[in-house]
Amino acid sequence: MDYSFKLGTCVADFKQHLSVLPYLTADYSLRQVPKMGGCDSKSSKGSTAKPKAKPSKVKKKNLNPADYVFSKQTDAVLIRKEGSIDGEQFNLEECKNCDIFLLDTIATSFVDDCHNCRVFIGPVETSVFIRNCTNCSFVIACQQYRCRDCQDCKLSLYCGTEPIIESSQNMQFACFDFNYFSLRGQMARAGLKPWNNKWWMVYDFNKNEDKPNWGLLNQDEASSLLRLEACAAVVTPEELENERVVPITLGSRPWPTKETCFVVFLPDSETLVEAFLSKATAKWAICRARSMVLQEEQLKTFFAWAKEPKLASKCKGQEMTGIQVCGQDVQQQVQDALTLTGMATGAKNIRIIPEKETEALAKSFFETWKDEV
Incomplete structure (x- = not known):
């Protein structure tokens, strides 16, 4: 798949909507990532202060693009362990009925044309863009989330900015609920504060008052969106039972008391x-x-x-x-x-x-x- 084409599509798409919501320029303005030709977005930490310079990364040589994509897989368990992505872009495309675990820091990620999959996408420094996916379950930690032309998907989400959906139906959202030993350190490296989670502040470009395109997923279901037995070799039961890195927040759910x-x-x-x-x-x-x-x-x-x-x-x-x-x-x-x-x-x-x-x-x-x- 031509990812340089994706970048042009993504940038044009975002610019098209900036005129609709002027404030989105703060959260969703884009820049190019000099890594693997993908779409990235300016990291918004809610600050007008000059951001601290990140340590310069050692330039990597001889990266094989085939190592940074899962493509056209069916009925498979696909895992990337810590250190195997190492802050690069990683993409998923045309996978069916797969269990996918990206247990590492990622620069940005595209997910295209996946169906009946269960997907974990580890701490993403910038954006996750999901397109043309149906009946998938996602557990994602990212700075920015957007989906387009998706249907019947469930999400357990950490998102540092307001999530966006477009031309999508029956999308269900809950607070991020997953854990493993490296998660806290990975979120820190990706610049994500675990408590700064706007999972429930979803913006729908095609809002339908009569038949909403998104709703809240029962929080109890969030922990069962992934088939954990599929990653038992790399994530132990003890890790799953550790104190949560990302706290569960109620967001727009009914609060148990007004106090x-x-x-x-x-x-x-x-x-x-x-x-x-x-x-x-x-x-x-x-x-x-x-x-x-x-x-x-x-x-x-x-x-x-x-x-x-x-x-x-x-x-x-x-x-x-x-x-x-x-x-x-x-x-x-x-x-x-x-x-x-x-x-x-x-x-x-x-x-x-x-x-x-x-x-x-x-x-x-x-x-x-x-x-x-």
């Missing part, structure tokens, strides 16, 4: 974020989580309740993380957790949004304010 608590972590608090999520998973339901850089006016609005005049300027141009949890008496329980446990040592970097401000500020933070490049 919520909105916790904000100031810049450079990733260790505290992970500790809080570990505690939250055991005690409360995690509604939603997000990392982003707020603009100056947004910071003023966001911290208007605070009695710390320098708080907004302290966060200017830097990424913050917000986590909203819900549960019975959750506000007091979170307060106790942050003052009476080991997390108290990081109290100066954590703020609890006042209860009366929670609804409005959470809506702005998680829904209204868009990422900027």
Whole structure:
């Protein structure tokens, strides 16, 4: 398959829709990847600050394109282990009834004309583009997700930006639910923060109010989308039972209670974020989580309740993380957790949004304010 042709198609396709939603230029503007001729997108980490330069990779020689595609396979188990893709582009095409596991970091990925397959696509630094697939189950971790001309597919998704569907029907989405020993390190190498997951914020270019083209997949089904016995030789039962790398969030599902608590972590608090999520998973339901850089006016609005005049300027141009949890008496329980446990040592970097401000500020933070490049 001619992947240089795919690049032209993909870029033209994205440009066609940028005029429809101007804000999409932040999340879905494209650039070429000087790797294997594929489509990539500018990595949006929700930051207006100049991104940190990534370490330059040693240029690889003599890559064989045939090693970076599964093509025209039927009734097969297809696995790529850690280190076998190593940040290159990897594509799937014309596979039928296959179990596919890409257990490595990937630059970008196309999936075309696959049917009745069960597919895991490991941490993807930029975009996954799925086209003309039917009755497939996907478990994907990526910065950007898009599908076109697909039908009857189920997804367990981690996506750092809002997922896009186009000309597709009966697409079902749930939060990412899969685990193996290397996943955390691979997500870090791909620049994906495990908690910054917008799996539920799906944008449909062909929205149909009378008959929606997408819906929510029961979260209990997400863990069974893959036939795990097919990868038992490389992913052990112990790995699957480890604490989740990507937390399960409710997103737009019904929340078990209206009692919520909105916790904000100031810049450079990733260790505290992970500790809080570990505690939250055991005690409360995690509604939603997000990392982003707020603009100056947004910071003023966001911290208007605070009695710390320098708080907004302290966060200017830097990424913050917000986590909203819900549960019975959750506000007091979170307060106790942050003052009476080991997390108290990081109290100066954590703020609890006042209860009366929670609804409005959470809506702005998680829904209204868009990422900027």
